[in-house]
Amino acid sequence: MRAYFRAALAFAPVLVGLSLSVTADAQTTLFNTRDYRQDRALWTDAAYWRNNTTGELRGMAINTEAYGETGQASDAKVYGSEGTGRPGGTNIASPYPYTTAWEHYQAWLKEANGGTKHTKDTIPDWSGRWEGGGGFGGRGPASEVVKMLTPKYQEYFVQEMKGITEGRIWGAGAFCLPAGFFASVNDAQEFIVTPEKVWTLGAGNGANYIRWIYTDGSGHSPEEFQFPKWHGESVGFWNGDSLIVHTNQIRGWKGGVSEFTDNLETVERYRRNGDQIEGEITLYDPEVFVRPVHTRLRFERDKETRAELRPLYNTCTDTNGPSTKVFMDEKGLLNERLPGDPLYWDATDPRPWGTWYTESERRYEQHKRSQASQSR
Numbered sequence: 001m002r003a004y005f006r007a008a009l010a011f012a013p014v015l016v017g018l019s020l021s022v023t024a025d026a027q028t029t030l031f032n033t034r035d036y037r038q039d040r041a042l043w044t045d046a047a048y049w050r051n052n053t054t055g056e057l058r059g060m061a062i063n064t065e066a067y068g069e070t071g072q073a074s075d076a077k078v079y080g081s082e083g084t085g086r087p088g089g090t091n092i093a094s095p096y097p098y099t100t101a102w103e104h105y106q107a108w109l110k111e112a113n114g115g116t117k118h119t120k121d122t123i124p125d126w127s128g129r130w131e132g133g134g135g136f137g138g139r140g141p142a143s144e145v146v147k148m149l150t151p152k153y154q155e156y157f158v159q160e161m162k163g164i165t166e167g168r169i170w171g172a173g174a175f176c177l178p179a180g181f182f183a184s185v186n187d188a189q190e191f192i193v194t195p196e197k198v199w200t201l202g203a204g205n206g207a208n209y210i211r212w213i214y215t216d217g218s219g220h221s222p223e224e225f226q227f228p229k230w231h232g233e234s235v236g237f238w239n240g241d242s243l244i245v246h247t248n249q250i251r252g253w254k255g256g257v258s259e260f261t262d263n264l265e266t267v268e269r270y271r272r273n274g275d276q277i278e279g280e281i282t283l284y285d286p287e288v289f290v291r292p293v294h295t296r297l298r299f300e301r302d303k304e305t306r307a308e309l310r311p312l313y314n315t316c317t318d319t320n321g322p323s324t325k326v327f328m329d330e331k332g333l334l335n336e337r338l339p340g341d342p343l344y345w346d347a348t349d350p351r352p353w354g355t356w357y358t359e360s361e362r363r364y365e366q367h368k369r370s371q372a373s374q375s376r
Helices: 002-011 036-042 055-057 102-113 151-165 181-186 353-376
Strands: 129-133 190-193 197-203 208-214 235-238 244-248 265-273 276-284 293-304 327-328 335-336
Touching: 055 151, 102 235, 102 244, 102 265, 102 276, 129 181, 129 190, 129 235, 181 208, 276 335
Parallel strands: 208 235
Antiparallel strands: 129 293, 190 197, 197 208, 235 244, 244 265, 265 276, 276 293, 327 335
């Protein structure tokens, strides 16, 4: 947890006594505003973000004193400094004319004449270990992402960007909660391909990811059995050597561009080209996006085959401990409990249940003594 935690905070500034040298009549920015919620009219203005990209906002770090760190990370930006975002550098609008994911998927199925029926002898070979994924940040200022969001989700996005520039980095993984759908897409490391089904597998520091993509023509589950799932439900077909995937029933969470709802549906396309798997994903969630959103995906085949690189089965508690170990401190920052704290949980404890039984006995005996003394 300590290694994970310091890595997560290596780019986090603590704004203690920090101020920007701006004049009273200067442009209001995310960095000098008194209340970002009152600046809605400015959120789509690149100057409000000082032209910083979403990546640059995440990389702002100055003297993380609260965590015993000093100095600025070599690849981080000074809090509030001018960014390098250029207009047009974040092109995440879908290039397709479709208004729903199902319309999109059916159009591509029609183009494929119902799909290619592969056998075990003709199915594409996607064996190997892969690394990659995709991102929606782009090289434009954060204002370009805001423009793609509906008002409610604009505010959610600005709130997150405000927080991460100030070291208030909150994510599901910090509390051992599932990472959600986009982790299963971006963290895929293996593609197991058969004529009836494709599996994608991934292993991270705190979790494992698996997707089942049914290519046998069975379609989605009957409506009475549909419900939101962490990785959704995926069906697909082959168009020659290209895999097309439709995913629905995705549990609303956070990832990709922003937060999203249970109504998110996606269409993906993948094709192996030498030592790359080239892909794309289009997102449909009208409650979140003013129009469908799109990005490219790319996975590189890793030629390294050392045994120690083989995936492990990880749970978040292997590295983080349960959510009670992580908390919000008096500065509003993400922090963790240390040995000696009554609520500390030792991730190396081989019998945590035994530890808690023992503690339970101690507390119960203490409670009985307290009750007895009060009855005298």
